[in-house]
Amino acid sequence: MTVETASASGAALDTGQLLSLYREMLLIRRCEEQLAKSHQNGLIPGACHTYVGEEAIAVGICAHLTTDDTALSTHRGHGHALAKGVSPRELMAELFGRATGCSQGRGGSMHLFSPEVGLLGTSGIVGPSMLMAAGAGYTYKLLGQERVSVAFFGDGASNNGAFHEGMNMAAIWDLPVLFVCENNRYATETPFSAVSRTGDVAARAEAYGIPGVAVDGNDVIGVYEAAGAAVQRARRGEGPTLLECRTYRTRAHSEGMGDVGYRTRDEVAAWRDRCPIKTLRERLLAADRADEATFDRIEAEIAAIVADAHTFALNSPYPEATTAATHIYSTED
Numbered sequence: 001m002t003v004e005t006a007s008a009s010g011a012a013l014d015t016g017q018l019l020s021l022y023r024e025m026l027l028i029r030r031c032e033e034q035l036a037k038s039h040q041n042g043l044i045p046g047a048c049h050t051y052v053g054e055e056a057i058a059v060g061i062c063a064h065l066t067t068d069d070t071a072l073s074t075h076r077g078h079g080h081a082l083a084k085g086v087s088p089r090e091l092m093a094e095l096f097g098r099a100t101g102c103s104q105g106r107g108g109s110m111h112l113f114s115p116e117v118g119l120l121g122t123s124g125i126v127g128p129s130m131l132m133a134a135g136a137g138y139t140y141k142l143l144g145q146e147r148v149s150v151a152f153f154g155d156g157a158s159n160n161g162a163f164h165e166g167m168n169m170a171a172i173w174d175l176p177v178l179f180v181c182e183n184n185r186y187a188t189e190t191p192f193s194a195v196s197r198t199g200d201v202a203a204r205a206e207a208y209g210i211p212g213v214a215v216d217g218n219d220v221i222g223v224y225e226a227a228g229a230a231v232q233r234a235r236r237g238e239g240p241t242l243l244e245c246r247t248y249r250t251r252a253h254s255e256g257m258g259d260v261g262y263r264t265r266d267e268v269a270a271w272r273d274r275c276p277i278k279t280l281r282e283r284l285l286a287a288d289r290a291d292e293a294t295f296d297r298i299e300a301e302i303a304a305i306v307a308d309a310h311t312f313a314l315n316s317p318y319p320e321a322t323t324a325a326t327h328i329y330s331t332e333d
Contacts, residue, residue: 012225013221013224015284015289015290018221018280018284018289018290019284019290019294019298020063021059021060021063021220021221021224021280022220022277022280022281022284022295022298023298023301023302024055024059024063024082024083025055025056025059025220025276025277025280026277026298026299026302027082027088027302027305027306028051028055028058028059028078028079028082028083029052029055029277030302030303030306031078031082031088031091031092031306031309032050032051032052032078032079033052034092034306034309034310035048035050035078035092035095035255036048036050036052036251036255038092038095038096038310039255039256040255040256043096043314044095044096044097044108044109044255045097045108046108046109046110047075047108047109047110047124047254047255048095048109048254048255048256049075049076049077049078049109049110049253049254049255050076050078050249050251050255051076051077051078051079051080051249052249052250052251053184053218053247053248053249053250053251053271053272053275053276054076054079054182054184054217054247054248054249054276055079055220055276055277056217056218056219056220056223056245056247056276056280057079057152057180057182057217057223057245057247058079058080058082058083058084058152059079059083059220059223059224060220060221060222060223060224060226060227061083061150061178061180061223061224061227061243062080062083062084062150063083063224063227064224064227064228064231065084065118065148065150065231066118067085067116067117067118068118068145068147069118069147069148069149069150070118070119070120070133070136070147070148070149070150071084071118071119071120071149071150071151071152072120072121072122072123072128072129072130072132072133072136072149072150072151072152073112073119073121073122073123073129073152074122074123074124074126074129074152074153074154074157075109075110075122075123075124076154076182076249077110077112077122077152078091078095078109078112080119080122080152081102081112081114081119081122084114084117084118084119085114085117085118085119086102086112086114086117086119087309088305088306088308088309089308089309089312089313090102090114091112091309092309092310092312092313093105093309093312093313093316094107094108094109094112095108095109095313096313096314096316097318097319098313098316098317098318098319099316099317099318099319099320100312100313100316100317101313101316102114102119104319104327105318105319106319106327107122110122110123110124111123111124120132120136126153126154126156126157126160127153127157127160127161127162127163128162129151129152129153129157130151130153130157130162130163130165130166130167130179131162131165131166132151133149133150133151133166133170133177133178133179134149134151134165134166134169134170134175134177136149136177137149137170137175137176137177137234137240138169138173138175140175140176141173141174141175141176141237146176146235147176148176148177148178148231148234148235149175149176149177149178150177150178150180151166151177151178151179151180152180152182153179153180153181153182154181154182154183154184154187155181155182155183155184155185155186155187155192155196155201156187156188156190156192156195157181158181158183158196158201158204159195159196163204166179167179167204167205167208167210167240167242168208170210170239170240171208171209171210171239171240174237174238174239174240175239175240176234176235176237176239176240177234177240178227178230178231178234178240178241178243179240179241179242179243180227180243180245181201181202181242181243181244181245182217182245182247183201183217183244183245183246183247184217184247184248184249185248186249186253186262186263188253189253189261189262190262191262200214200244201214201242201244202214202242202243202244204242205241205242208242210239210240210241210242211230211233211241211242212241212242212244213226213229213230213241213242213243213244214244214246215243215244215245215246216245216246217245217246217247217276218246218247218248218271218274218275218276218279219276219279220276220279220280221280221283223245226243227243229241230243248271248274250268250271250272250275281295
């Protein structure tokens with residue numbers, strides 16, 4: 001099984017679709033920027049891992065999913081939640097620990113859960129998304145459903161035992177699963193190059209006899225096209241695909257953590273210049289497929305949505321103390 005390096009053409013996407021991808025990426029970016037400020041102001045208890053710089057991956061992949069398809073995510077899951085359909089209000093309220101959040105204020109940043117839109121959970125544990133996605137895919141196959149499950153995970157998790165178990169199970173049973181490695185080059189502060197001889201995650205697919213595809217994770221069109229082929233393959237019953245999206249986070253591993261000593265300012269600046277949102281905007285402008293006024297309108301619309309979500313979260317109540325044991329113990333006889 002050969003490893004492919006996907007390249008983007010964008011020929012199959014009309015202007016409306018491209019602007020929709022742009023809008024979704026911008027929504028994630030502005031929500032994350034507001035959440036970073038909220039964390040600095042003490043409004044978010046616990047950790048807050050932002051998705052800034054990686055927006056193209058969640059958007060390009062989730063554009064192919066329906067609410068019946070499922071996604072499993074990581075500690076850095078805000079972008080996946082939004083792209084899968086969780087509202088900015090529910091997301092922000094959850095991080096603020098409010099009862100109106102998608103996990104009713106019980107999950108916080110790392111434990112977002114919204115089965116209504118197919119988000120089966122994010123987790124601070126490294127690696128479980130792969131096993132859970134394989135389990136979901138197994139269920140769909142047993143039921144004869146044309147549904148797909150997606151596992152998002154980082155480069156650090158690709159060295160976890162769950163990677164082998166999930167990939168092997170999905171491969172031998174031809175499960176409808178898309179394994180998405182968001183290779184942002186660092187597992188917290190450990191360079192992937194220090195823990196991998198080749199640094200090539202997609203190449204590992206060959207050992208399982210499934211397609212491995214490497215794509216520029218900062219090119220939303222490239223991600224969209226590669227994901228489209230993988231999702232269609234899964235729906236046809238042809239089994240899983242390993243998609244390695246090579247990207248970079250431009251903020252600290254988690255808000256409040258130091259961001260020096262393991263990477264240089266020049267490295268971060270270079271990747272900021274490769275911003276997926278900026279790249280798509282410039283591409284559309286250069287091709288005369290959109291003008292500055294169009295982007296100004298989108299910016300204003302997103303700003304209003306984020307401001308509304310922030311106000312909603314601030315004004316939402318905390319969970320009642322009497323509900324502390326809710327969802328912990330079974331109430332069935």
